[in-house]
């Protein structure tokens with residue numbers, strides 16, 4: 001599904017991502033872990049087309065994306081839930097999710113304002129797809145609640161629903177569990193497990209190695225921009241290079 005090959009990107013002469021190659025087969029959940037500053041978010045931005053690489057290539061289902069800008073990669077099926085993403089204040093949970101589907105809507109603001117017939121039909125379809133996305137993340141009962149008044153765990157699931165509304169083929173999740181309490185983490189993990197069961201291909205950046213290990217089929221570990229280990233969660237957790245990167249050279 002996703003193939004990243006020899007990807008590099010430097011800032012001010014320092015590599016944030018250095019010669020990274022990985023593959024994510026369709027339907028798998030791929031974990032990306034590593035200490036602070038390892039290059040995880042930069043790698044996501046390179047895959048989503050929000051940053052240009054200095055070298056290397058990204059392809060989705062065999063199509064090379066290197067010359068494709070971010071908005072066309074989104075249309076091709078790559079969705080990203082950003083680290084620390086916020087909900088739109090003043091909008092209900094359902095409206096927040098509908099914003100995700102509006103990125104795919106064909107009708108513009110003027111048509112929307114005039115509520116033209118075709119636009120109204122499109123609006124109904126968007127509403128239906130937003131309700132279905134809310135159902136997939138277990139937030140149906142919260143549809144009419146102002147999104148900003150939801151507990152953090154539910155806000156994260158609403159952001160996930162917003163990304164799902166765009167019908168992604170590859171979903172990139174940057175630290176979706178950061179700051180969540182144990183029970184909230186656990187229900188988020190259950191939602192991600194359900195999405196994997198449905199066959200959605202995902203990449204997950206997390207600091208919580210236990211959270212990633214529970215969910216991921218394969219894990220890539222970055223340190224200082226480079227891949228230091230990759231494999232199943234249990235193989236990677238026992239890898240001395242990973243232990244050293246996480247705990248320091250005395251580990």
Ligand SMILES: Nc1ncnc2c1ncn2[C@@H]1O[C@H](COP(=O)(O)OP(=O)(O)OP(=O)(O)O)[C@@H](O)[C@H]1O
Pocket residue numbers: 011015016034035036037038039040041042043
């Ligand atoms: N836009 C930028 N300009 C300059 N340096 C950057 C930029 N983005 C990232 N970096 C640097 O690149 C390196 C990798 O950063 P990145 O945010 O990708 O790491 P990360 O693994 O996601 O870290 P964290 O776990 O703390 O979110 C860091 O040294 C960071 O300071």
